[in-house]
Amino acid sequence: MSEYQRYEFMTIDRPLTRAQLDAVDALSSHIEASSTHALIEYQWGDFKHDPIDVLHKYFDGFLYWANWGAPQLAFRFPHGLLAANLLDSYDLEDFATFTQHSDYDILDIQFGEMEAPDEWTEYELESLITIRDELMEGDQRALYIVWLACQSMIEGYEREEEEEEDYAIDVPPVPPGFGSLTAAQLALTELLQVPQDLLTVAARHSPAAASSTDEDVAPLVKLLPQERQYDYLLRLAHNEPGLSRLLLKELRELRQDRPKEAQPTGERITYATLLTESKAVKLQLAREKYEQEQLAYQRHMQDIHDHQDKYWHQVEQEVSRSTGTGYDNALRVLIELRDVADHFAETEKFQERFHSWVRPHLRRPAFVKRLQYQKFPLPLA
Numbered sequence: 001m002s003e004y005q006r007y008e009f010m011t012i013d014r015p016l017t018r019a020q021l022d023a024v025d026a027l028s029s030h031i032e033a034s035s036t037h038a039l040i041e042y043q044w045g046d047f048k049h050d051p052i053d054v055l056h057k058y059f060d061g062f063l064y065w066a067n068w069g070a071p072q073l074a075f076r077f078p079h080g081l082l083a084a085n086l087l088d089s090y091d092l093e094d095f096a097t098f099t100q101h102s103d104y105d106i107l108d109i110q111f112g113e114m115e116a117p118d119e120w121t122e123y124e125l126e127s128l129i130t131i132r133d134e135l136m137e138g139d140q141r142a143l144y145i146v147w148l149a150c151q152s153m154i155e156g157y158e159r160e161e162e163e164e165e166d167y168a169i170d171v172p173p174v175p176p177g178f179g180s181l182t183a184a185q186l187a188l189t190e191l192l193q194v195p196q197d198l199l200t201v202a203a204r205h206s207p208a209a210a211s212s213t214d215e216d217v218a219p220l221v222k223l224l225p226q227e228r229q230y231d232y233l234l235r236l237a238h239n240e241p242g243l244s245r246l247l248l249k250e251l252r253e254l255r256q257d258r259p260k261e262a263q264p265t266g267e268r269i270t271y272a273t274l275l276t277e278s279k280a281v282k283l284q285l286a287r288e289k290y291e292q293e294q295l296a297y298q299r300h301m302q303d304i305h306d307h308q309d310k311y312w313h314q315v316e317q318e319v320s321r322s323t324g325t326g327y328d329n330a331l332r333v334l335i336e337l338r339d340v341a342d343h344f345a346e347t348e349k350f351q352e353r354f355h356s357w358v359r360p361h362l363r364r365p366a367f368v369k370r371l372q373y374q375k376f377p378l379p380l381a
Contacts, residue, residue, distance in 0.1 A: 004067040007040040007047050008125040009059040012132065013078075013241035020058055027054065052108055056101065061132060063125040069116040071123070071191050074108040075132040078242030081105070081249065082135065090143055091170040095150040107135070109146055114153065117193060127187040134182065136245055141175045141185050148202065149192035151271035174202050174266030177209030197285065201277040205267040220251040304340045311337055312357065319361055327367045335374060355379045 009024075015035035016024065024033045027049055031040045038059070040047055055062040055076055064072040082105060086098045096109045131142045181189070181199070189199060221229070228250075235243055304311055311333055318330035334354070341350035359379060361367060371378060 002043055005042040005046070006063075006065055006123075007038075007051055008063045009038040009051075009055065010061045010125050010129055011036045011058070012060040012129065014239065016058060024054075024058055052106060056104060056106060061125055061129045063123060063128060065123050065191070067116060067120075069114045070110075070112045071114060072108070072110040072112070073128060073131075073188070073191065074106060074110075075135070077105045077107070077132070077136065078240075078246060079103055079105055081242050081245055082107075087143070089170065089172045090147045090150075092147060092150050093154065095153070096143075096146055111149065111153065111192060114149075114193065121190070123187075123191050128184050128191065130182070130184040131188060134184065136242070139175070139177075141178055141181060142188055144172060144175050144178065144202070145181075145185060145188050145192065145194055147172055148194050148198060148271070148274075152194065152198075155271065155275065171268045171270050173268050174206040176207045176266060178206035178266070179203035180209075195278065197278040197282045198274060200281055201274050202269070204277075205269050207266055217248065217251055220254060223254045224251070300336075301340050301343055304336055305344055308337065308340075312353070316357070319364070319367060322364070324366065327364075327370055330367070331370050331374060334371075334376070338376075351377065 021033060021035055024038055025031060027038075028040050028047060030042060031038055033039075051062055051064060051072075052074055055074055060076050062072070062074040064070075079100065079102065082098070084098075084100060086107070087096060090096070095111060096107070099106045099108070134142060178199075189196075224232075232243065232247055315330045315333050315337075318326040318333070320326070338347075338350055338354075341347050354376070355378075358371070358376075362378065368378065
């Protein structure tokens with residue numbers, strides 16, 4: 001299979017200027033760019049620039065993936081909007097970094113050693129970009145998904161070791177609302193190949209998310225010194241990205257006389273425990289699926305037994321089409337009728353009816369050959 005690499009960038013807070021768009025267009029001869037989006041695809045060769053540097057200069061979101069795997073997802077945030085210790089609660093090794101700059105801060109998530117899924121899967125940044133807004137609103141479910149994927153990779157590295165030292169791993173609490181992930185968060189689980197049964201188990205240890213209510217900020221604005229109010233108005237006039245969120249953050253910090261709402265906290269569950277529970281869940285789901293399939297099969301068998309004339313009529317119609325497809329369909333129903341007869345101890349009755357029915361069709365060699373292959377005993381012509 002030939003190589004395929006895809007680099008995708010998006011702007012959210014403001015479109016690119018004409019000068020910025022010209023600079024982006026000059027990055028690659030393979031690029032398709034607009035004021036809000038850029039896409040670079042390679043069948044061979046590589047992007048000659050650092051994509052994180054390109055993100056920092058021009059865009060708010062970046063996604064990379066190749067046909068061999070190695071996904072990378074990164075976001076740019078207005079400086080100071082997210083806490084400097086954003087990742088401190090997570091043991092993410094080298095899989096994720098949060099870097100602060102004087103103008104913007106960058107969250108870079110990369111799984112360079114992750115292999116591609118067994119089936120060809122295409123990923124688009126549009127399905128993931130709202131994770132940026134969710135993180136700015138304090139929703140850390142995406143970070144927990146990254147932690148699960150990180151631990152899965154580490155567990156793969158350490159599989160041959162005698163035991164996993166869970167006590168050495170910083171275990172974050174399961175975020176509230178993990179049982180109802182957003183569309184973007186579900187897209188992230190697909191990108192990082194986090195198994196559904198692992199998500200199901202983690203959700204069992206997650207509290208319900210607190211209901212969001214509109215915040216009355218008018219009284220808080222009056223607490224701002226006049227020079228800070230003037231500063232925010234001036235920055236608003238310059239259309240500073242993320243200004244509303246920066247203002248809300250400062251107002252909340254001023255709210256000293258009001259008790260903070262208690263936020264639900266999830267359990268701290270080691271990955272080894274989650275993995276053990278997920279294996280039990282997988283077995284349970286497989287057992288339930290098997291039982292459902294068996295029940296459906298029994299119902300189908302009973303329906304055939306109770307309405308045999310209808311199925312024999314279907315066989316006659318299919319054979320009368322005198323086509324390969326008709327013969328195949330007729331054979332399929334005949335096999336079901338024979339299985340039902342065996343199940344209900346009516347094999348002799350089936351053979352009598354089959355012999356009587358098949359005689360007029362023994363001059364159809366293609367159909368007879370199919371019957372012989374499936375070991376249907378035929379009467380003499």
